[in-house]
Amino acid sequence: MKRRTVLSMEQALSLPYATLRFAQLGWRVIRIESTPAGEGLPGDPNRYIGGKVVDDDRRTYFIAPNVGKEAIALNLKDPKGRELLRKLIVGLDVDVFCCNTVPRRYRQLGIDYETLGAAKPDLIWAGISAMGPEYPDAPGYDPVIQAMAGYMELTGPADGPPTLSGVPLVDLKAGDEVYANVMLALAERAETGRGKRIDVSMLQAAASWLITTLPLLDFDCQPSEITRCGNEHRKFIPTNVYPTADGFIYMAIGSDVQWKRLTEIPRFAQVGNAVRVTNEGRHKEREAIHRDMAAATRQYATAEIAEDFRKATIPHAPIHDIPAVREMAAVKSRLTTTRMPGGKTVHMQPMAVDVPGTPAELRFPPKYGQDTMAVLREAGLGEADCAALAKQGIVA
Numbered sequence: 001m002k003r004r005t006v007l008s009m010e011q012a013l014s015l016p017y018a019t020l021r022f023a024q025l026g027w028r029v030i031r032i033e034s035t036p037a038g039e040g041l042p043g044d045p046n047r048y049i050g051g052k053v054v055d056d057d058r059r060t061y062f063i064a065p066n067v068g069k070e071a072i073a074l075n076l077k078d079p080k081g082r083e084l085l086r087k088l089i090v091g092l093d094v095d096v097f098c099c100n101t102v103p104r105r106y107r108q109l110g111i112d113y114e115t116l117g118a119a120k121p122d123l124i125w126a127g128i129s130a131m132g133p134e135y136p137d138a139p140g141y142d143p144v145i146q147a148m149a150g151y152m153e154l155t156g157p158a159d160g161p162p163t164l165s166g167v168p169l170v171d172l173k174a175g176d177e178v179y180a181n182v183m184l185a186l187a188e189r190a191e192t193g194r195g196k197r198i199d200v201s202m203l204q205a206a207a208s209w210l211i212t213t214l215p216l217l218d219f220d221c222q223p224s225e226i227t228r229c230g231n232e233h234r235k236f237i238p239t240n241v242y243p244t245a246d247g248f249i250y251m252a253i254g255s256d257v258q259w260k261r262l263t264e265i266p267r268f269a270q271v272g273n274a275v276r277v278t279n280e281g282r283h284k285e286r287e288a289i290h291r292d293m294a295a296a297t298r299q300y301a302t303a304e305i306a307e308d309f310r311k312a313t314i315p316h317a318p319i320h321d322i323p324a325v326r327e328m329a330a331v332k333s334r335l336t337t338t339r340m341p342g343g344k345t346v347h348m349q350p351m352a353v354d355v356p357g358t359p360a361e362l363r364f365p366p367k368y369g370q371d372t373m374a375v376l377r378e379a380g381l382g383e384a385d386c387a388a389l390a391k392q393g394i395v396a
Helices: 013-026 061-067 079-091 113-119 142-148 169-192 202-207 214-219 254-264 266-271 279-284 286-297 302-311 320-326 374-378 383-391
Strands: 005-009 028-034 069-074 096-099 124-129 196-201 237-245 247-252 316-318 333-339 345-350
Touching: 005 013, 005 320, 013 028, 013 061, 013 069, 013 096, 013 124, 013 169, 061 345, 069 374, 079 113, 079 374, 113 124, 124 169, 124 333, 142 169, 169 196, 169 202, 196 202, 237 286, 247 302, 254 266, 254 279, 266 286, 266 302, 279 286, 302 316, 374 383
Parallel strands: 005 028, 005 096, 028 069, 096 124, 124 196
Antiparallel strands: 237 247, 247 316, 333 345
């Protein structure tokens, strides 16, 4: 079976994360960066963020999203660069072209679907932008979209300020939408032979996750139902983080049956009463329940409470820090890796879903422009052509 090839004009996180998912499948991913412009550092700004790992353009923040890829540098502001891009798409038999620049620049850089699709009609084209092509100038930054899409309004303590998520949810959601929709387009292409244009709006993708809040507007909801509530659940009581003698524990009661099992545990018998037997009744005594639960949990160690909850099959978890997450057997056994040029193994996040036959170790991220010449030669350009393009500043 032909190895899929993805050519991606990418930077930051949303699109590099999407194409990482293709690289994890063993597909070929070639990232395009711009040639030096005489101001600032060349290529993806994320190359220069975080601690120094090997050299100046492969720092800690850049590593994980860009393993398993190749890197070339093209000057798409020059007509020769745009012509070269079309030649690469045809010469390398590219399946998917991706980009995450503002839509206003699509035609300027010759990366629009119409131009590239004319060169290769079965090409699948995917672009990530802040709000879709109808808003061509809007920059797509995760925190900005978290604010715009209401995520910050929904995150944090009820009496505290709007708060960012600890994970760049919107970037990752947008990347997952590219991944899913490219797969759908490939399935359709297998039947029709035609390519497809995919536009991922970060705002729309983020808003699609407002399934527990946005529809409530048409049900005359209370303002408290669509704003911050800390670690509580807006509907199921009690669901919260509670202090223990040596830390914290998260516990979730999702049914009246689970509540009954909770109050049958000797340590928690005192939190039960006749009103609290139903979730509706527990809503009426919400604050008192949280106080009673905290008074009970803080008397015992996390492990003791966890053992009680385990026996009663009540959903719960300790609050892990990131080192503890990595040591969990269910995570540790599935970590992906890369190997630094000096030989050191770097452990990274697992794949989202196990796929048999996929590589557990991926190539260390390439330096800026590392693969330019090799890719040009593969597309049919001779040594003299490559040298001329480099001299003219068309490639780097």
